[in-house]
Amino acid sequence: MNVDVTIIGAGPYGLSAAAHLRQVKGLDVHVFGEAMSFWERNMPVGMLLRSNWTATQIADPSRSLTLEAFQAATKTRLSTPVPLDSFVKYGLWYQREAVPDVDQRKVLQVGPDSAGFRLTLEGGSTVKCRRVVVAAGIGSFAWRPDGFETLPVPLVSHTSAHRDFKQFAGKTILVVGGGQSALETAALLHEAGADVEVIVRSQGIHWLQGRLSKALHHGLGNFTRQMMYAPTDVGPAGLSQLLARPDLLRHFPRKVQDKFRKRAVRPAGSRWLVDRLKDVPITLGRYVVSAAAAGGRAKVKLNDGSERVADHVLLGTGYRVDISKYDFLTSDLLKSIERYNGYPILRRGLETSVPGLHILGAPAAWSFGPLMQFVSGTTYSSRALVRRFAESVTPV
Numbered sequence: 001m002n003v004d005v006t007i008i009g010a011g012p013y014g015l016s017a018a019a020h021l022r023q024v025k026g027l028d029v030h031v032f033g034e035a036m037s038f039w040e041r042n043m044p045v046g047m048l049l050r051s052n053w054t055a056t057q058i059a060d061p062s063r064s065l066t067l068e069a070f071q072a073a074t075k076t077r078l079s080t081p082v083p084l085d086s087f088v089k090y091g092l093w094y095q096r097e098a099v100p101d102v103d104q105r106k107v108l109q110v111g112p113d114s115a116g117f118r119l120t121l122e123g124g125s126t127v128k129c130r131r132v133v134v135a136a137g138i139g140s141f142a143w144r145p146d147g148f149e150t151l152p153v154p155l156v157s158h159t160s161a162h163r164d165f166k167q168f169a170g171k172t173i174l175v176v177g178g179g180q181s182a183l184e185t186a187a188l189l190h191e192a193g194a195d196v197e198v199i200v201r202s203q204g205i206h207w208l209q210g211r212l213s214k215a216l217h218h219g220l221g222n223f224t225r226q227m228m229y230a231p232t233d234v235g236p237a238g239l240s241q242l243l244a245r246p247d248l249l250r251h252f253p254r255k256v257q258d259k260f261r262k263r264a265v266r267p268a269g270s271r272w273l274v275d276r277l278k279d280v281p282i283t284l285g286r287y288v289v290s291a292a293a294a295g296g297r298a299k300v301k302l303n304d305g306s307e308r309v310a311d312h313v314l315l316g317t318g319y320r321v322d323i324s325k326y327d328f329l330t331s332d333l334l335k336s337i338e339r340y341n342g343y344p345i346l347r348r349g350l351e352t353s354v355p356g357l358h359i360l361g362a363p364a365a366w367s368f369g370p371l372m373q374f375v376s377g378t379t380y381s382s383r384a385l386v387r388r389f390a391e392s393v394t395p396v
């Protein structure tokens with residue numbers, strides 16, 4: 001098969017890119033992957049989205065595939081914060097409307113070819129194309145900190161390995177991490193009947209929507225709120241507006257960009273978790289120094305010398321981008337991609353140093369800021385792709 005463009009991944013970024021690129025006249029776009037599969041399989045049942053209503057929209061070129069349009073089409077009314085299962089249904093509806101011909105096959109390999117790129121698919125067939133858009137998400141980047149290699153697999157897992165926590169009812173579980181993922185996992189485990197303790201390295205939990213933020217959101221009226229917070233909902237008051245404009249952010253010195261990025265995505269928990277965690281012990285300023293299996297349980301030593309014995313350790317330690325973990329990129333191709341700290345260094349149109357190879361989503365955050373880590377970044381990235389493609393792609 002020969003096509004102009006292949007998109008790898010059918011999550012929010014891949015779907016939005018496909019919907020936009022299909023507006024470019026004469027461009028043949030083929031999308032691979034199972035629609036919304038990361039959200040459906042690697043996030044916990046009962047999870048609520050942290051992003052607000054406007055930031056939970058997957059961008060489409062005619063702005064007709066909004067959450068409001070989904071509600072109208074399906075005669076449903078979504079609650080806020082938007083529950084995970086509603087967002088998955090919305091994403092699948094978006095896919096049926098905008099990209100009904102998604103090819104569910106997994107891409108096993110992408111390498112250079114005289115025509116541009118050659119993809120090998122599950123089942124063995126190959127595809128040649130001029131451009132590849134990687135929208136493969138963060139599933140490959142689940143971060144497991146040092147100290148847990150000594151625990152056998154049944155005693156330790158990353159939060160992304162679980163869809164529901166019923167299996168942990170009646171068990172003692174140690175959750176490691178102080179961000180949204182760890183805290184929400186702890187709440188869901190507690191509600192599922194587990195005996196939970198959360199171990200947090202920092203001295204405090206940063207809760208979102210605190211008094212100041214609430215005052216800005218609700219107390220100061222629409223105008224001030226809109227001045228302070230962009231609809232993309234990434235970053236604190238003021239900074240939110242800059243982060244919503246990646247082309248402007250890129251003009252800031254590297255050090256400043258890094259500082260802004262850290263500030264915008266520091267570990268934090270949604271305020272609606274506070275009540276749900278009131279009966280869950282949260283131990284601050286502690287981290288695991290060693291862990292070992294003992295009698296079928298995990299024996300964990302903390303930095304203050306204390307010990308815990310648990311049936312299972314759950315790592316709510318998030319994700320660290322490193323595109324060498326995208327195992328479908330051949331080593332030749334990977335070597336040619338200019339990188340910094342695991343991130344690809346991207347140019348205009350989210351293009352890597354390999355002409356025709358684009359990378360969207362969280363790996364684009366080093367070049368285009370933390371907006372790229374969230375659904376609301378689909379507006380920027382899809383439009384940037386269209387601009388780049390429209391100026392340079394001639395159909396095969």
Ligand SMILES: Cc1cc2nc3c(=O)[nH]c(=O)nc-3n(C[C@H](O)[C@H](O)[C@H](O)COP(=O)(O)OP(=O)(O)OC[C@H]3O[C@@H](n4cnc5c(N)ncnc54)[C@H](O)[C@@H]3O)c2cc1C
Pocket residue numbers: 008009010011012013014032033034035036037038039043044048049050051055056105106107108135136137138139181328360361362373374375376
């Ligand atoms: C617990 C949790 C909660 C989150 N909550 C929010 C939130 O409230 N709001 C928000 O904006 N963001 C949230 N995020 C971030 C969220 O992951 C991203 O916003 C979003 O998934 C980015 O979309 P994506 O298309 O880049 O990735 P994904 O949604 O992960 O989609 C990538 C797709 O590519 C597919 N794929 C990968 N490799 C291949 C291959 N070789 N061949 C074919 N297909 C492939 C995967 O199966 C997957 O379906 C959350 C993340 C986590 C972990």
